[in-house]
Amino acid sequence: MSKEIKFNEETLALVDKLINRYPAGKQKSALIPVLHIAQAEFNGWLSSETMDYVASLLKIKPIEVYEVASFYSMFNLKPVGKCLIEVCRTSSCWARGSEDVVRYLEKKLGIKEGETTKDGMFTIKTVECLGSCGGAPMLQVGAAFHENLTLEKVDAIVENYKSIGKQRSYTDLDYKNTI
Amino acid sequence: MGKKILLEHINVPGINTLEVYRQKGGYASVEKALKTMAPDAIVEEVKKSGLRGRGGAGFPTGMKWSFLAKPEGVERYLVVNADESEPGTFKDRYLMERIPHILIEGMITASFALGAKTSCIYIRGEYFYVSRILEAAIAEAYAAGWLGKNILGTNFSHDIFVQVGAGAYICGEETALLESLEGKRGNPRIKPPFPAVAGLYGCPTVVNNVETIASVPYIVMNGGDEYAKIGIGRSTGTKLISASGHINKPGVYEIEMGITVEDFIYSDEYCGGIINGRKLKAVVAGGSSVPILPADLILKTEKGEARLMSYESLSDGGFASGTMLGSGGFMVYDETTSIVKNLYTFARFYHHESCGQCSPCREGTGWMEKILHRIVEGHGKPGDVDLLWDIQRKIEGNTICPLGDAAAWPVASAIRHFRKEFEEYINHPERIKDVKHYYSVHQLASV
Ligand SMILES: Cc1cc2nc3c(=O)[nH]c(=O)nc-3n(C[C@H](O)[C@H](O)[C@H](O)COP(=O)(O)O)c2cc1C
Ligand code: SF4
Numbered sequence: 018m019s020k021e022i023k024f025n026e027e028t029l030a031l032v033d034k035l036i037n038r039y040p041a042g043k044q045k046s047a048l049i050p051v052l053h054i055a056q057a058e059f060n061g062w063l064s065s066e067t068m069d070y071v072a073s074l075l076k077i078k079p080i081e082v083y084e085v086a087s088f089y090s091m092f093n094l095k096p097v098g099k100c101l102i103e104v105c106r107t108s109s110c111w112a113r114g115s116e117d118v119v120r121y122l123e124k125k126l127g128i129k130e131g132e133t134t135k136d137g138m139f140t141i142k143t144v145e146c147l148g149s150c151g152g153a154p155m156l157q158v159g160a161a162f163h164e165n166l167t168l169e170k171v172d173a174i175v176e177n178y179k180s181i182g183k184q185r186s187y188t189d190l191d192y193k194n195t196i
Numbered sequence: 197m198g199k200k201i202l203l204e205h206i207n208v209p210g211i212n213t214l215e216v217y218r219q220k221g222g223y224a225s226v227e228k229a230l231k232t233m234a235p236d237a238i239v240e241e242v243k244k245s246g247l248r249g250r251g252g253a254g255f256p257t258g259m260k261w262s263f264l265a266k267p268e269g270v271e272r273y274l275v276v277n278a279d280e281s282e283p284g285t286f287k288d289r290y291l292m293e294r295i296p297h298i299l300i301e302g303m304i305t306a307s308f309a310l311g312a313k314t315s316c317i318y319i320r321g322e323y324f325y326v327s328r329i330l331e332a333a334i335a336e337a338y339a340a341g342w343l344g345k346n347i348l349g350t351n352f353s354h355d356i357f358v359q360v361g362a363g364a365y366i367c368g369e370e371t372a373l374l375e376s377l378e379g380k381r382g383n384p385r386i387k388p389p390f391p392a393v394a395g396l397y398g399c400p401t402v403v404n405n406v407e408t409i410a411s412v413p414y415i416v417m418n419g420g421d422e423y424a425k426i427g428i429g430r431s432t433g434t435k436l437i438s439a440s441g442h443i444n445k446p447g448v449y450e451i452e453m454g455i456t457v458e459d460f461i462y463s464d465e466y467c468g469g470i471i472n473g474r475k476l477k478a479v480v481a482g483g484s485s486v487p488i489l490p491a492d493l494i495l496k497t498e499k500g501e502a503r504l505m506s507y508e509s510l511s512d513g514g515f516a517s518g519t520m521l522g523s524g525g526f527m528v529y530d531e532t533t534s535i536v537k538n539l540y541t542f543a544r545f546y547h548h549e550s551c552g553q554c555s556p557c558r559e560g561t562g563w564m565e566k567i568l569h570r571i572v573e574g575h576g577k578p579g580d581v582d583l584l585w586d587i588q589r590k591i592e593g594n595t596i597c598p599l600g601d602a603a604a605w606p607v608a609s610a611i612r613h614f615r616k617e618f619e620e621y622i623n624h625p626e627r628i629k630d631v632k633h634y635y636s637v638h639q640l641a642s643v
């Protein structure tokens with residue numbers, strides 16, 4: 018956790034590219050994309066240091082970053098496990114057993130929804146419709162959608178992420194949408 | 197097989213690439229529009245087509261385009277709404293993931309018609325991986341000269357970028373979307389001014405749904421009149437339906453408007469009937485915001501006519517006995533489903549997603565969730581149903597944006613058509629204690 022809050026050259030170039038796609042003076046439009054990058058690079062959550070850093074990059078006030086970060090559900094304002102398991106709980110997923118998925122995960126990982134395992138590997142969160150209702154019940158981990166869940170599939174998903182062992186982010190390129 | 201416009205080539209291997217998409221006639225509308233048509237002529241064709249916005253409200257697209265203000269020297273924008281967060285809706289994701297170029301082609305042609313130099317796809321953050329697919333397709337289009345400066349040697353230049361959101365249903369509402377695109381919280385703006393006059397960065401802006409824009413190439417290539425021949429009455433063209441719930445074949449289907457609801461649910465071409473041969477109990481036909489209808493009313497109108505998959509037929513009977521086509525999020529519930537518990541998931545959703553600007557929506561959605569929670573848990577009180585009814589009525593029509601109405605309608609319709617079930621929960625909590633309200637994963641695995 019002692020990593021200094023600062024993007025490397027490559028990421029800074031990306032941030033510049035993002036800013037340049039908006040008209041001059043409208044660099045604040047880059048805020049949400051940059052927060053996604055920051056969350057992915059700095060341990061999967063947005064600390065106030067991280068948000069202040071983003072504010073300085075975009076030349077806006079820190080409060081402008083806080084008010085946005087706190088509005089959107091994908092930004093974590095507290096530390097989460099390396100692998101945030103987001104289970105959809107809305108109608109179509111509920112009707113096909115999402116509550117069973119949550120209960121099974123809770124038992125398997127020995128934590129309640131909203132909690133993180135002691136080893137910092139997994140957090141369980143329930144979320145609203147992820148636009149995958151045809152694959153209900155489903156869950157998301159980082160960029161990956163896991164659909165048509167069965168308890169066996171949930172086992173395989175958890176094992177898989179445990180063996181990979183690294184932090185998962187929405188910005189991952191090595192996502193895999195089926196297990 | 198009904199007419200397919202959007203998904204005709206969906207199963208062609210490699211259709212996500214520019215090369216294969218071109219082989220199937222892709223980007224021809226850009227060529228036709230830029231080289232042979234005046235921008236206003238395109239708007240005329242879209243008007244003639246009768247195309248209505250596919251994001252949920254069904255507003256005529258050609259008319260929306262003709263409202264766009266065109267002050268000298270001011271930028272105009274086209275913003276594609278790919279926020280797709282209405283529960284039950286997943287068609288835009290399917291389209292963008294499988295055949296991204298149809299959207300990009302539609303955006304270039306539409307932007308030429310509107311005189312927009314820049315357009316943007318605002319996509320919900322959870323679809324991050326889809327944004328990568330779109331970006332790869334956009335890069336291909338730049339490399340092949342379909343985007344960038346002086347496209348096809350004409351005076352028209354165009355740039356497209358993809359903007360990801362970060363988890364907020366309200367950012368699907370067009371003015372909240374624009375706020376979000378400007379790097380702010382997704383609080384809907386008070387209208388007027390409408391985006392057509394003051395949208396992104398205060399400039400005239402058209403916001404259209406993914407499916408709406410993806411329909412434009414066909415209209416430009418074949419003419420508005422040809423498009424209007426597809427479908428039924430004022431419901432012209434085809435519609436993508438996201439089908440989910442207790443059906444044998446969940447998925448995205450392109451239907452010609454006017455097929456019967458019964459055919460859609462039971463035929464093997466579409467949903468393939470109810471899981472395990474069970475009975476149909478209810479349907480939410482157009483995404484979570486539209487009224488739920490019991491089996492008899494979704495299959496037949498109050499007058500006893502077959503209900504059709506069209507704007508008009510689905511809303512036949514008004515809210516007393518009808519519903520709406522909405523976004524085409526078609527959720528099917530079998531006889532084992534608890535309408536009360538299902539409604540609770542919707543109420544929880546709207547409470548979670550209210551932006552909090554208007555008190556009736558912020559407070560009302562919270563109260564509805566709370567009351568439904570206690571009913572579901574077996575602690576409902578006499579009078580709770582009337583209380584719910586009262587709250588939803590006080591939200592409807594009293595808020596800045598339509599999310600308030602969207603939260604009220606599911607509650608109103610569930611009570612209207614399934615009041616007895618609510619009363620059973622309240623009066624006989626012991627009967628519901630050990631009832632499974634849904635198919636468990638184990639049951640599903642053995643279906
Ligand atoms: C709460 C709320 C959420 C909405 N979500 C979406 C959405 O996810 N996608 C969409 O296209 N339209 C959505 N809309 C409708 C948009 O405000 C807008 O009408 C639409 O994007 C216009 O495009 P169209 O005319 O092509 O349908 C939503 C509206 C409201 C009130
Ligand atoms: S109706 Fe609800 S979501 Fe819409 S502006 Fe008001 S508080 Fe926000």
Ligand code: FES
Nearest residue numbers: 105110147149150
């Ligand atoms: S209800 Fe779960 S993805 Fe839509």
